[in-house]
Amino acid sequence: MDRLYIANGNNPLRMTLDLLKRADPLRSKDKNIAIGIKPNLVCASPASEGATTHPEIVEGIIIYLHDNGFKNIRIIESSWVGDSTKRAFKVCGYEEISEKYNIPLVDLKDDPYIAKSYKGTELKICRTVYDIDYLINVPVIKGHCQTGITCALKNLKGLIPDSEKRRFHTMGLHKPIAYLNALIRQDLIIADGICPDPYFEEGGRPTALNRIALGYDPVLMDCYAAQVLGYEPDRIKYIKLARDEGIGRPLSQDTEIISIYDSHEMNGSRIMQKDKKYLKIVDEADACSACYSNLVSALEKLNEMGITDRFADQICIGQAFRGYKGTIGIGDCTSCFEKHLPGCPPETEDIIKFLQELTSND
Ligand code: SF4
Structure with missing residues (x-):
């Protein structure tokens, strides 16, 4: 039976403990197994900003594990290209958890890698992944400006070196995400939708969604996340590819969604996606997430200021533009462009300033 457990509310520690008590996912496991907890600490910003996993959820997992006799636990992560995982551990409240419960924090940016192959495609994976017997994925159910959404499947991108994260973008992102999930098994998923x-x-x-979801199947979890965020799951290419690779099953009439509290009124609430017409002025080819995301954030602000209509030329971004000559480019990859903003990735504020200056010079 495909099953998801949902807790609604705004007390992540209590909700996590209640979910784990209800599902009791490790009841038959050997107490000596090595457990890795993988939150989403994509950047050094507190969970209240909507990007990173609430530390209270990870704390709830640790309490559950300790109460059940599991001691060999570590928290593993590698932030996105351009940010420091160690800074994210500190800013996001994970250093406190580490000290309080004596749990090591492993910055995978310091890890060597192991090359693995799936269907003839070689992928580099951080070695620590292979020191772990049981992987608990703790993603955030959130939007993504390139793929639409990110949740369980894409969160595994934090288990590869930075050079490989960049290469994933040159490979079209969707297929390598699906293949990565064929190479790394996640045993338990607790998704943060607070x-x-x-x-x-x-x-x-x-945006207040006030929920946490527990499940075992990353495809099922991501289908749920897509629906909550206002997308048809089939519109998210990597979910479809992962399903086709047999990594998991989609939401269906057979899916049992168990609301662990009596209150059901929040279960149906969904996000309505905004129209982002201003993205039509962007020509993106193999851009890293941080780079593209910073550009989109900048354009959103410039759109509010009524400036995006003034661009006659496409704004180019991404690794595929290396060595090409063009007119307006963002990031070091467009260094051959007539007007380009350096940075790898450039900051949102710098992009705003650069594009504002371009329009005022026209
Ligand atoms: S400049 Fe190029 S390599 Fe650097 S973050 Fe942007 S797209 Fe990636």
């Missing part, structure tokens, strides 16, 4: 940003991976527009 106050996610429905549009941007790096947060900044937190």
Whole structure:
């Protein structure tokens, strides 16, 4: 039976403990197994901003594990290209958890990698993944400006080196995400839907969804996340690819969705996606998430200021533009462009300034 457990509310620690008590996912496991907890700490911003996993959820998992005799636990993560995982551990409240419960924090940016192959495609995976017997994925149910959404499947991108994250974008992102999930098994998923940003991976527009979901199947969890965020799951290409690879099953009439509290009134609430017409002026080819996301955030602000209509030329961004000559480019990859903003990735504020200056010079 495909099953998801949902807790509604705004007390992540209590909700996590109640979900784990109800599902009791590790009841038959050997107490000596090595457990890795993988939150989403994409950038150094507190969970209240809508990008990162609430530390209270991870704390709830640790309490459950300790209460059940599991001691070999570590928290593992690698933030996105351009941010420091160690800074994210500190800003997001994970250093306190580490000290309080004596749990090591593993910055996977320091890890060597192991090359693995799936269907002839070689992918580099951080070695720590292979020191772990049981992986608990703790993603955020949130939007993503390139893929639409991100949740369980895409959160595994934090288990690969930065060079590989960049390469994923040159490979079209969707297929390598699906293949990565064929190579790494996630045993348990606890998805944070407390106050996610429905549009941007790096947060900044937190929206109260007030829920946490527990499940075992990343495809099923991501289908649920897509629906909550206002998408048809089939519109998210990597979910479909992962399903086709047999990594999991979609939501269906057979899916049992168990609301663990009596209150059902929040279960049906969904996000309505905004029309982002201003993205038509962007030509994106193999851009890294941080780079593209910063550009989209900048354009959103410029759109509010009524400036985006003034661009006659496409704004180019991404690794595929390396060595090409063009007119307006964002990031080091467009260094051959006539007008280009350096940075890898450039900051949102710098992009706003750069584009504002371009329009005022026209
Ligand atoms: S400049 Fe190029 S390599 Fe650097 S973050 Fe942007 S797209 Fe990625």
